[in-house]
Amino acid sequence: MADRYLTFAPPILHVVAHNELVLLDTRSNRFILYDAAATGEIMRGINGNATGPLVQELTAEGVLVTSRIKTSVNRSGAPGLDDFTWSESVRYKASQHLGEPSLKQVGGAVLTLAKTCLLLKYLDLSRLLAADRNASIPMRRVDRGIIDAEISALLRAARYLPCKVACLEFSLALRERLARHGLFGRVEIGVQTYSFMAHAWLELNGQPVGEPDHVSRSLHRLRGSA
Template sequence: MADRFLRFASWVFHVFADGELVLLDARSNEFVLFDRDASRELVDAIEGRALSPLAERLCDEGTLQHALSMPRLNRSHAPGLDDFTWSESIRYKARHHASSPSAREVLAAGLTLAKICFLLKCVSLFRLLKSSHGKAFSEDPAKATLDREICALIRAARWLPCKVACLEFSLALRERLARHGVNGAVEIGVQKYSFMAHAWLEVNGQPLGEPEHVVRSLHRLRRSE
């Protein structure tokens, strides 16, 4: 039975942490958290041991698909966080990347943020995340450049009528740094209880504008390999 294994569809990001699966459907931008029993059923189906009604339903929906070999589950042993918020991330950025961007830089940052907010309403997150992954290696941004771009985005976000949180900010920062020849990847992590998702930008595996303990402590979502 060459197709007895299952894998998550390409648009599904997942993490298996503490015996529970968390999924992000990047087409509908929805998270799903499965309890231990449901997670065990899905892991058994993915690894070819047993196909439960839950797994069959996810196959019918397209969330799970047949695979020729056993996929590698994205397992996380991160410690987790307590009550981390986007406002805490903003305070960290403002404190560690202080700069005085010009009015022109703030305007450009505002236009980029507005564009990202528009795209998130019209284009699937899967498409945006896929396009955000650049080269495997990139030159690190100059500190002065990073400081100006982060501060310009923070200032511009105050004047925009659309919601700007970690995802919008990270995608916009990726685009702003790309103009300087820096290729970054937007990462998403979760904590399960109470549930929280957080996005940030990395270059060469290093987070930009984020406390290191945050990205180490969150369970990172990944696509099936």
């Protein structure tokens, strides 16, 4: 039977954790959280069963779309974090990545961060995350000195900008800076549900860059439909 199933539209990132669904609509950069009952209704619709009012609403909004095949749902059993802030991430970067960036690198970092802030204001996040497809390109050997210098340059650059620089802006900018050296990373976005928080970070070869390992292991990673 054609188009029997439903799946999340390409711009929608999702994860089911503790039987509760979290969505990130990258068209509007908006998080949506559903309790267990609502999550169950959405899962039944995805599995091709009868659809209720919520599923009909999400379909009308373009969050859910029809599919000819049954797609897998991203589920996570990560433990979550008691507390983690961007300030803690900055302190970790500053202490663990003591690079010596040149003035040219700092200037380039200022321009990259400014551009990133501007793009996030006017473009859908889905378009910015699309560059992650480069993460599959074979990379040169990772040079720790390059990573340290670029992280340090971005930390310094953030002081000179009027726009807010937090985990997402920093991760997107770091991805671009490292790509100039042939190091192609992937921006990951993870959440925890109680109390809700979201965090973005960059990974190279599946390893977090500029973040404690336990952070990436403890958060529920958002994914598109497979």
